[in-house]
Amino acid sequence: MNDPTAPSAPSAAPGRRRVLRGALALAGTVALRPSAAATPAAAAPAAAAPTGSAIAVRRFGRYEVLALLDAHGPFPGTRQAAFPDATAADWERARRLDPAAFGPGDTWEPDFRCHAVRRPGGRVTLVDTGIGPVGSPASGWAPVPGRLPAVLARAGISPADVEAVVLTHLHEDHYGWSVTPEGVPVFPNARYLVQRTEVAALGPTRTARTYVVEPLLRAGRLTEVDGRTVLAGPAGPGGAVTLLPTPGHTPGHQSVLVEGGGDRLLVTGDVLVHAVQLVSPAVRYAYEADPATARRSREQLLDDARRTRAVLATAHLNRPFVRPWAVEVATG
Numbered sequence: 001m002n003d004p005t006a007p008s009a010p011s012a013a014p015g016r017r018r019v020l021r022g023a024l025a026l027a028g029t030v031a032l033r034p035s036a037a038a039t040p041a042a043a044a045p046a047a048a049a050p051t052g053s054a055i056a057v058r059r060f061g062r063y064e065v066l067a068l069l070d071a072h073g074p075f076p077g078t079r080q081a082a083f084p085d086a087t088a089a090d091w092e093r094a095r096r097l098d099p100a101a102f103g104p105g106d107t108w109e110p111d112f113r114c115h116a117v118r119r120p121g122g123r124v125t126l127v128d129t130g131i132g133p134v135g136s137p138a139s140g141w142a143p144v145p146g147r148l149p150a151v152l153a154r155a156g157i158s159p160a161d162v163e164a165v166v167l168t169h170l171h172e173d174h175y176g177w178s179v180t181p182e183g184v185p186v187f188p189n190a191r192y193l194v195q196r197t198e199v200a201a202l203g204p205t206r207t208a209r210t211y212v213v214e215p216l217l218r219a220g221r222l223t224e225v226d227g228r229t230v231l232a233g234p235a236g237p238g239g240a241v242t243l244l245p246t247p248g249h250t251p252g253h254q255s256v257l258v259e260g261g262g263d264r265l266l267v268t269g270d271v272l273v274h275a276v277q278l279v280s281p282a283v284r285y286a287y288e289a290d291p292a293t294a295r296r297s298r299e300q301l302l303d304d305a306r307r308t309r310a311v312l313a314t315a316h317l318n319r320p321f322v323r324p325w326a327v328e329v330a331t332g
């Protein structure tokens, strides 16, 4: 997702506003961080009651994929502002698919979800780390605190069990529990994997760089990867976990393909952030870094998922798993 505070910052000068919009969440967070840090709880919208289970599990051969609900709450602004091209028909189809995303009036109420891939022996790859605690960079707009640590404990996963943390991208609602506010890695045995292009696109003062990238580098925990990367495998009866570049939402955005037992699952990250982009993949999200590339990534991922009958595990739909081949899609 992205920082919605940017377009609502009324005092932003034109130059600043352009930076906020063009550079996505991270620049906006820098600008708004002092006030967010001063009153994190007051600045954040109230968390709504989660509509779904905090933990949902699917088995893929030898792998278990757990969808872990960090938080649920209103997204600032209207849903039409977030998805300016969506038509009434798009909204109607999206509402049938994901009614819980539709709050009062014209509001959007996303889930904030992370995913764990548990392999034989209890080793875990965690995909994204949610919005984080009170005072985290997402505090200015997301319903902090997230509950990921408690949800992981309920799932029987201790921080020490996590051997890899995949960050789909460096927006603050995806890295919130990666390090403590003091900069200590939350998962002491994990290497943290992010695309090199994602890190390279960060300016030197971006919050993502100072809050998460630099502490992980100092701790020797950051692994920058280039393009498609097999984490565990090989493919076949034993299954595989593969990182797939899906740029556009951010320059180095990546998704995660899990193959096991002949089945496939895609942890999408923010390739699509609302069901309206599932029923109508041409609909852009207002905060995509490169809308044309984001659309191409979304269409390719959805085409692949439909062709191969892959299940989707998204970060922000109010359903832990979605079968895209069973969804009515608008064309054109």
Ligand SMILES: [Zn+2]
Pocket: 001, 002, 171, 173, 174, 270, 315, 316
């Ligand atoms: Zn997001």
